[in-house]
Amino acid sequence: xxxxxxxxxxxxxxxxxxxxxxxxxxxxxxxxxxxxxxxxxxxxxxxxxxxxxxxxxxxxxxxxxxxxxxxxxxxxxxxxxxxxxxxxxxxxxxxxxxxxxxxxxxxxxxxxxxxxxxxxxxxxxxxxxxxxxxxxxxxxxxxxxxxxxxxxxxxxxxxxxxxxxxxxxxxxxxxxxxxxxxxxxxxxxxxxxxxxxxxxxxxxxxxxxxxxxxxxxxxxxxxxxxxxxxxxxxxxxxxxxxxxxxxxxxxxxxxxxxxxxxxxxxxxxxxxxxxxxxxxxxxxxxxxxxxxxxxxxxxxxxxxxxxxxxxxxxxxxxxxxxxxxxxxxxxxxxxxxxxxxxxxxxxxxxxxxxxxxxxxxxxxxxxxxxxxxxxxxxxxxxxxxxxxxxxxxxxxxxxxxxxxxxxxxxxxx
Numbered sequence: 001x002x003x004x005x006x007x008x009x010x011x012x013x014x015x016x017x018x019x020x021x022x023x024x025x026x027x028x029x030x031x032x033x034x035x036x037x038x039x040x041x042x043x044x045x046x047x048x049x050x051x052x053x054x055x056x057x058x059x060x061x062x063x064x065x066x067x068x069x070x071x072x073x074x075x076x077x078x079x080x081x082x083x084x085x086x087x088x089x090x091x092x093x094x095x096x097x098x099x100x101x102x103x104x105x106x107x108x109x110x111x112x113x114x115x116x117x118x119x120x121x122x123x124x125x126x127x128x129x130x131x132x133x134x135x136x137x138x139x140x141x142x143x144x145x146x147x148x149x150x151x152x153x154x155x156x157x158x159x160x161x162x163x164x165x166x167x168x169x170x171x172x173x174x175x176x177x178x179x180x181x182x183x184x185x186x187x188x189x190x191x192x193x194x195x196x197x198x199x200x201x202x203x204x205x206x207x208x209x210x211x212x213x214x215x216x217x218x219x220x221x222x223x224x225x226x227x228x229x230x231x232x233x234x235x236x237x238x239x240x241x242x243x244x245x246x247x248x249x250x251x252x253x254x255x256x257x258x259x260x261x262x263x264x265x266x267x268x269x270x271x272x273x274x275x276x277x278x279x280x281x282x283x284x285x286x287x288x289x290x291x292x293x294x295x296x297x298x299x300x301x302x303x304x305x306x307x308x309x310x311x312x313x314x315x316x317x318x319x320x321x322x323x324x325x326x327x328x329x330x331x332x333x334x335x336x337x338x339x340x341x342x343x344x345x346x347x348x349x350x351x352x353x354x355x356x357x358x359x360x361x362x363x364x365x366x367x368x369x370x371x372x373x374x375x376x377x378x379x380x381x382x383x384x385x386x387x388x389x390x391x392x393x394x395x396x397x398x399x400x401x402x403x404x405x406x407x408x409x410x411x412x413x
Contacts, residue, residue: 364392
């Protein structure tokens with residue numbers, strides 16, 4: 001998750017925020033790619049976010065974040081740890097000591113880290129954040145929002161339900177202007193020299209040639225894929241779900257399974273192959289030291305940005321309805337027409353639009369909620385989807401995190 005503008009929300013918790021001031025150095029990016037630079041900079045608690053396919057508003061910037069000042073991990077059963085890795089941000093530690101509610105801990109940490117000065121340059125960098133919080137919220141985080149029964153069996157992986165990296169050191173690729181920005185933030189003038197040295201360190205690593213061993217993909221040995229459920233158990237769940245629907249207890253359900261296999265290669269090699277065979281507007285790779293998170297998604301959950309009038313606009317883009325891409329232009333167009341004309345697909349999509357309007361309506365100013373894009377076809381490398389866009393103006397006094405909590409989890413899940 002990237003915070004795309006300053007909320008200045010710390011005041012509502014009675015705590016000061018850190019005012020991050022960006023120091024920026026610009027390089028030509030015509031001989032480097034986000035992948036090549038990440039291979040040079042990769043370390044524990046780092047990430048790469050890319051947009052390989054999509055319109056300019058989705059694909060302009062790619063991000064590398066390294067050396068977070070703090071790492072927050074939490075589980076909905078009450079366990080929360082905040083490791084402050086930079087003494088300048090020791091004040092964050094008091095939040096975990098004072099609070100027991102995980103959602104409040106997240107909100108307070110985000111608020112204290114939410115203030116930044118804009119770069120003074122006229123570059124496109126002004127359109128994006130020069131610091132931010134990067135990470136994930138797992139599906140079970142919904143228990144922080146809604147009071148619903150938790151699974152009787154605990155998650156065997158024991159992975160955190162959420163893990164957030166608070167980063168003031170970034171590498172930003174502008175894929176339109178073909179420029180690369182090294183960014184390190186400082187808190188005051190006495191801290192500026194440290195930020196300059198940090199940029200020097202990153203530049204030195206970035207300008208070195210790539211290790212050939214890192215460039216070459218390691219061969220993957222075949223291993224069996226194992227599910228956490230049998231085919232019979234899965235079918236039984238489907239039949240039970242149908243009974244619930246017919247009895248009126250539910251109207252939509254997602255039946256899932258966990259697939260796992262032994263990995264014989266590097267985690268980042270998996271990401272490199274994924275971005276090649278399934279490019280999408282939202283590609284991500286996270287190195288959390290003990291585990292890695294890799295993914296590719298076409299879907300935006302929620303976005304909060306200021307428009308030209310300074311209003312804070314909340315967007316969500318429901319996706320429902322899928323067809324494969326055609327082998328020819330004619331087949332592609334036939335598949336698109338079949339998709340948009342399918343009554344079942346349209347009914348499901350309209351249900352998600354209603355859900356999105358409800359989610360946005362809870363945190364938007366009255367009268368501002370609109371569906372400004374209605375059931376358009378978006379095409380990706382392998383499939384096409386029906387997509388809409390629902391937006392509204394965020395209420396005064398609410399933050400981007402309030403918008404996130406209102407929209408999470410996505411209706412498509």
